[in-house]
Amino acid sequence: MGRSSILASLDLGSSKVCCMIGEISRNGDIDIIGYGVAPTTGIKKGNIVNIEAMVHSIGEAVVQAEQMSNTKIGGVLVGISGGNVSIVNNRGVVAIPRSDREITLHDVERVLQASRIIAIPPDREIIEVIPKQFIVDGCDGIRDPVGMVGTRLEAEVSIITGQLTAIQNVIRCVQKSGLEVEGIVLKSLAAKEILLSDDEVDMGVALVDVGAGTTEITVFRGDNIELYSLIPLGGDYITNDIAIGLRLPYSQAEAVKRKYACAMVSLSSDKPDIEIQSIGEPFSRKISQRELAAIVEPRVQEIISMVYKELKNLNYKEILAAGVVLCGGGLLHMRGALEIAQKILGIPVRAAKTDMYGYDHTFTVALGLLYYGFKQRSFVARDEVREKNTRSFFEKAKRILREYF
Ligand SMILES: Nc1ncnc2c1ncn2[C@@H]1O[C@H](COP(=O)(O)OP(=O)(O)OP(=O)(O)O)[C@@H](O)[C@H]1O
């Protein structure tokens, strides 16, 4: 198979780095031919804080994936998130100059270029431009205007911007690991590819990714991204509370959490069957799941209350007709978490699938990036204008590299 049928992705998370290598099979499916995961301490609150630690973890994850696939990868599609990411809506307009008034691919390209023109502060950079709809002579809701007749073509787009230095740090880490950045994609857009159905997106849905150090909220409705927000709270805060509350070493607190933690006191057993040994105590002792839940529940409530705070700025009970989809390792496996979320938010909350094509939640973003990337590539093959957009999307990172390094 040609090289173009192989794509690699990197999810740089607060707790781990994931690398995945995919290949388009003969029947058009994506085959995962390699993957790797390495723990990391290089990211805090969604931002890179230790380049060396990040480079080390990226190297480890990539080597695992390369060995498994028996491939050497040159470049990767990287998922990013961050408190500094923001989304603005913009609109571009062009006139159709030809006498027959037929809209061509070239006109679509021109209008998409026009829609990219916004004043952004010098410390920010456009990550991605997502077309929402085209409008031909005032008639809206058009997804593909090519071949239509009109005098005025408008494009409505969402422009995702991020802090330049944060993007540069991501690029630097990948580059120092000996890889090229083929593209940068918002993590929640990648996760959306594999976690949300088209119906949910059309109706309005919030994807809430509770990770290790952050909780990322993205509200999708039709072609709009109604909200993007990153809260600096996640599953590691629960571990920390357990470590402090029970005076346990962090690693033991993490193990106890994973094995026994329940998010609701009322759902927990009061049998003292969890054996722990607190720091400074000579003997182990037994506690009940209820005692553990008494530590966990307030933190889970806090995380969900923060999500509520973000959502309440939208008219979310009306906008989120398909409710909330919870993903990320922070709460996904914890009994009672969905109930708490449902109670605080007052709308249906479902858990994302934990097994996607045989891969658990750890790989959601890495896998989603591959689907996202392959979709962009198939646009390239199908459509000349989209080819240019996709190229610019993939070339964005390269341009930043040229300009700043
Ligand atoms: N079985 C489990 N029970 C409870 N918590 C778990 C379980 N498995 C993993 N976690 C928690 O999930 C979190 C890691 O989730 P995830 O892999 O989604 O984070 P990440 O992507 O590295 O972080 P972020 O998205 O914040 O950058 C950790 O806090 C970990 O303790």
Ligand SMILES: [Mg+2]
């Ligand atoms: Mg994550």
